[in-house]
Amino acid sequence: MPRTREQNEKIREERRAEILTAATDLFAKDGFADTSVSAVAKAAGVSHGTVFLYFPTKEELFRSAVLERLLSWEARYMQVLSADGSPLERIERFVRQQVRDVAAQESYVRLVHYVLGLRSRFPDLAQQIFGFSSRQMAALSPIIAEGQALGQIAPGDPRGIAVTYFAWLNGAPLVYLTPPDDPTWEYAVGFAMRIFSPMYSSATKPGGA
Amino acid sequence: MPRTREQNEKIREERRAEILTAATDLFAKDGFADTSVSAVAKAAGVSHGTVFLYFPTKEELFRSAVLERLLSWEARYMQVLSADGSPLERIERFVRQQVRDVAAQESYVRLVHYVLGLRSRFPDLAQQIFGFSSRQMAALSPIIAEGQALGQIAPGDPRGIAVTYFAWLNGAPLVYLTPPDDPTWEYAVGFAMRIFSPMYSSATKPGGA
Amino acid sequence: MPRTREQNEKIREERRAEILTAATDLFAKDGFADTSVSAVAKAAGVSHGTVFLYFPTKEELFRSAVLERLLSWEARYMQVLSADGSPLERIERFVRQQVRDVAAQESYVRLVHYVLGLRSRFPDLAQQIFGFSSRQMAALSPIIAEGQALGQIAPGDPRGIAVTYFAWLNGAPLVYLTPPDDPTWEYAVGFAMRIFSPMYSSATKPGGA
Amino acid sequence: MPRTREQNEKIREERRAEILTAATDLFAKDGFADTSVSAVAKAAGVSHGTVFLYFPTKEELFRSAVLERLLSWEARYMQVLSADGSPLERIERFVRQQVRDVAAQESYVRLVHYVLGLRSRFPDLAQQIFGFSSRQMAALSPIIAEGQALGQIAPGDPRGIAVTYFAWLNGAPLVYLTPPDDPTWEYAVGFAMRIFSPMYSSATKPGGA
């Protein structure tokens, strides 16, 4: 008697996630071409043939590894930006959340940057990532303007400030190489906030991290 | 009549440079594994066999493509930092020079970032690049301190400020996608300077770019 | 209430036939290696695992697809040859029957030819098919001789004539590409009969088809 | 000092021919999918990588194996048909030439039939082969008509007779399995000629073969 449909779906969902996690780490470590499907399979504890039961091609596996996590991130960030609080508080929580993600999921961030760097090789994926960033910059700018009206944020083109922050955010994992729980990251948040508010000192209550 | 030794060396030097330039562009565009030696040879106008007369392996070609330009850059940056002028002026010229390089040689910068991203794949090269950055941060910090003493630069740990700037510099080419002569880059310099001096307005005379 | 033994056998028999029919068509269309067991399963409306419940290997499935129909054909042809009527009439009915089969079951005929073509790949099967042809040629020859004695059939080695006819029969589906009910096939029968009887005009009553 | 262009072209031409010959035999023996490129390479005495220097894909190698010989055959046949002599003589020489080719290059003929059999798998190639046959039938028909006017050839639609002959020619290698120099082939020519001329006895002088 065969497995029920539900059993099968559960098995598939789990295997798929295992493979995707293994793939993300390896692609981030060695890039697309130098990561063999066999290596992914091995890391996920399956045979290489199995990988192709879940992803039709290596390219598609890569695509899923790159894109799927972006979506959950975006949802979170947008939520943080639209939560309660003064503009500066919302921005600080946003920055803190992003820094935390970048620090904790360094491997995945490297993968995203890898794609951006090889955007002529992965034009589609790069486009999606740019969209991801663009939407956040678009959401951030009016909050900056609001903060400026309240005198919480330094004057200047809000969009320019947003872009400057994103440049910093993207560059951060290249200069901060410490583990996610290292205080350097908390420290970095303080400096990043100066991009918005030069005289910045924590807008949120201590212990907010 | 055979060529003189000097002529031979000159020819060799030129061929080598042509191959290296072609390699840099292609490695930056497609990464290490997806760039074939044949493609480099073709772009440089030689046969693929010839490439191996100048570089013993593809890996060594890659190494040279990544490292050689760093050295000339470093020399220039150090010189700018140690030139005449007030701390803020020197920093601004330094920033402007780096932004100009990053904008003009986007392809090479991408290659450097590619290596940093895959640092477990290219540990040696990544190490050298970190050294390159570290030395500049080390040179920048005392100048920041000097500027703070003069009230030109906002207070805060000088090294922290230097690192923040380098994070921005590294992230910039991922968010600014305009051609090198686009005014966006000049504009970006202004925002970058706010990392050092919140109330910044150009420290150098107009036309200083 | 469990199925009776008879019901089970009937179901099995039907499933087997469905799989075999699907297999014949697909093998004829794409050859042995380019027909996957999964494709056969899909065409037969079962899962690929099920195919292996009915045929131990793909090779065995192929074997059955090729051979089983031959047997029923042979029985019919032999019967036609040994029926009532003058030699020429019997031959004409024989030819007509074979042409009808070849036209109507083009896909299966292609499969048989495929095996004959690859006889070093499928030596066993090819041998069986040659036997099938040989037995018919052997049965046909004395009838030709009989017809010659009666002046119905042109002189010449009866076996040579039989072989010539079989050459034509085998080549026919390669040059006549029309659907089974196209009059071309009827027309072709007329020309084929000339191999036996140069001055041929239908030996059977009109409507005999 | 590198080889001259001529030397290289000569080498390439020879290797190409070797590979193509090996490929034709193997494809004819085992079909497309069951012939590995490695097997072809081995038979040609080169490494499998070398095959891909001469043919971009296996499919393209197959294509060349199937088509190139057709062209030279066609030229010869057309020439024979348009040579001197009475219609029946020209037809007999044509038949004799084709039978000789079919007997001597049995392996290649099998390959052609293989493609015709799998015409949904190789639509392009099959189309070309049909064209090859069609052109010959078109050239043959008026000669048959001419022969009929002279009373050398039995009455009946010339095109129908031509098609009947081609059916026979295509089927012949499936029923005559003897080596090319076996007298059976000469014998077969006699029977084939009856398709044109029922009362046929050699139109060409003895020793004409």
Place this chain on the structure above:
DNA sequence: AATGAATGAGGTTTCATTCAT
């Protein structure tokens, strides 16, 4: 010094077959 023919390791992908359920 330069060329390009040749090799063969290694990678992606397919699919017959097995087997737990």
Place this chain on the structure above:
DNA sequence: AATGAATGAAACCTCATTCAT
């Protein structure tokens, strides 16, 4: 009896590297 997840052998194809010329 039936399903479909899993395996791994085998195939195509690429390309760094070697080497005869």
